[in-house]
Amino acid sequence: MSAPLVDSLALSTTTSLAIAVGIGVAFGWTLERAGLGNARKLVGQFHLTDLTVFKVMFSAVVTAMLGAFWLSRLGVLDLERVYVPETWLIPQLVGGLLFGVGFALAALCPGTSCVAAATGRFDGLATVAGMLAGVWITGVFIGAISGLYDSTSRGTVTLPDAFGVPYGFVVFAVVLMALVGFRAAEWIERRP
Amino acid sequence: MDRTPALIHSRRALAAAALILGGLAAIVGSPRPARIDVSALAREIATEADHVDAIVLADWIRARRPGLRVLDVRARVEFDEFHLPTAESAPLETIATLHPSFAETFVVYSAGGAHAAQAWVLLRALGHRNVFFLAGGLEEWMAEVMTPVIPDDPDLAATMPWSRIIDVSLYFGGTPTTAAEDPHRTGWRRSIDFEAGRTSREQRPARRWRRGC
Numbered sequence: 001m002s003a004p005l006v007d008s009l010a011l012s013t014t015t016s017l018a019i020a021v022g023i024g025v026a027f028g029w030t031l032e033r034a035g036l037g038n039a040r041k042l043v044g045q046f047h048l049t050d051l052t053v054f055k056v057m058f059s060a061v062v063t064a065m066l067g068a069f070w071l072s073r074l075g076v077l078d079l080e081r082v083y084v085p086e087t088w089l090i091p092q093l094v095g096g097l098l099f100g101v102g103f104a105l106a107a108l109c110p111g112t113s114c115v116a117a118a119t120g121r122f123d124g125l126a127t128v129a130g131m132l133a134g135v136w137i138t139g140v141f142i143g144a145i146s147g148l149y150d151s152t153s154r155g156t157v158t159l160p161d162a163f164g165v166p167y168g169f170v171v172f173a174v175v176l177m178a179l180v181g182f183r184a185a186e187w188i189e190r191r192p
Numbered sequence: 193m194d195r196t197p198a199l200i201h202s203r204r205a206l207a208a209a210a211l212i213l214g215g216l217a218a219i220v221g222s223p224r225p226a227r228i229d230v231s232a233l234a235r236e237i238a239t240e241a242d243h244v245d246a247i248v249l250a251d252w253i254r255a256r257r258p259g260l261r262v263l264d265v266r267a268r269v270e271f272d273e274f275h276l277p278t279a280e281s282a283p284l285e286t287i288a289t290l291h292p293s294f295a296e297t298f299v300v301y302s303a304g305g306a307h308a309a310q311a312w313v314l315l316r317a318l319g320h321r322n323v324f325f326l327a328g329g330l331e332e333w334m335a336e337v338m339t340p341v342i343p344d345d346p347d348l349a350a351t352m353p354w355s356r357i358i359d360v361s362l363y364f365g366g367t368p369t370t371a372a373e374d375p376h377r378t379g380w381r382r383s384i385d386f387e388a389g390r391t392s393r394e395q396r397p398a399r400r401w402r403r404g405c
Contacts, residue, residue, distance in 0.1 A: 175214030
């Protein structure tokens with residue numbers, strides 16, 4: 001049995017969605033336990049007083065990256081069947097800016113807003129509503145913005161491809177960046 | 193969150209584990225499985241899922257199929273003399289430098305098809321998935337794209353998308369002929385599926401002794 005399981009086990013859409021709900025619940029639970037349901041903790045990221053978000057997200061990236069690399073190496077995971085999002089330079093820059101403004105204003109991002117809403121916080125509910133409204137508005141006007149939306153496509157680009165270095169090299173570099181980043185984060189947090 | 197000794201200890205252990213796994217990853221280099229799945233490759237060869245026909249490749253090139261990369265594994269001098277439209281030179285010795293990519297389809301060809309078939313096995317061993325080769329090499333291209341022969345037999349003529357084959361041939365500057373004009377080549381495949389790249393073989397034109405790999 002090899003991963004991705006959705007291919008090798010030929011899971012139906014219903015089963016896949018059910019598993020997705022399970023994974024989502026686990027994700028939300030982990031975020032809440034890390035304290036990321038609290039907007040004040042998240043806003044500390046921008047004031048450089050509490051860099052928990054950085055540490056949680058980056059450690060998740062490292063875990064997933066090492067897991068994907070070694071499971072593939074052992075033949076358990078078929079990397080070529082794993083979906084890699086495509087790159088559209090300008091639309092993603094614009095979207096990223098919008099996201100950043102929203103994150104700073106609401107002090108919540110999409111995942112953590114759901115966590116906050118689930119734990120009964122009204123700002124979480126408001127942010128979820130705003131997020132859904134934004135998605136709906138984009139859908140309504142997708143025809144008008146399709147020129148921007150589809151521009152500057154770069155296809156599927158991964159770091160090893162982009163820099164022309166071996167995959168394992170990138171893995172090691174990201175691990176080093178993470179560990180150095182965690183050290184730096186601790187140092188920044190301790191500054192008065 | 194108070195930093196108890198147990199927490200510090202577990203964090204240090206995790207950091208060390210990450211460093212070790214990352215360092216080993218840098219040494220190992222590639223995430224491809226360490227062992228080649230020979231049975232899977234053999235199955236693909238047996239079911240003929242590994243190669244495409246020249247006419248299908250020609251159709252893909254004409255349609256600018258997204259992600260298509262045509263590789264010529266002959267020596268550089270031969271490539272410079274003549275190569276297929278949109279082909280890239282990838283001499284066989286340099287095959288290990290080709291990185292697998294998610295969205296690309298490789299089609300490999302050589303003079304007669306033998307080196308292309310070998311390149312197919314090597315590329316699959318490297319981890320590429322969407323790889324095909326031209327079974328008859330450039331000779332197949334010359335015979336079936338540049339000089340296709342339309343059979344006289346109306347039954348045979350009805351089963352194949354001949355107008356499309358003629359279009360593709362003319363697109364590349366070929367000269368389609370009818371069997372009456374070329375009595376030595378009487379017929380061809382029974383069916384061809386351009387989208388899937390499948391043909392079923394009923395009759396093949398007689399081949400002269402092949403030269404080149």
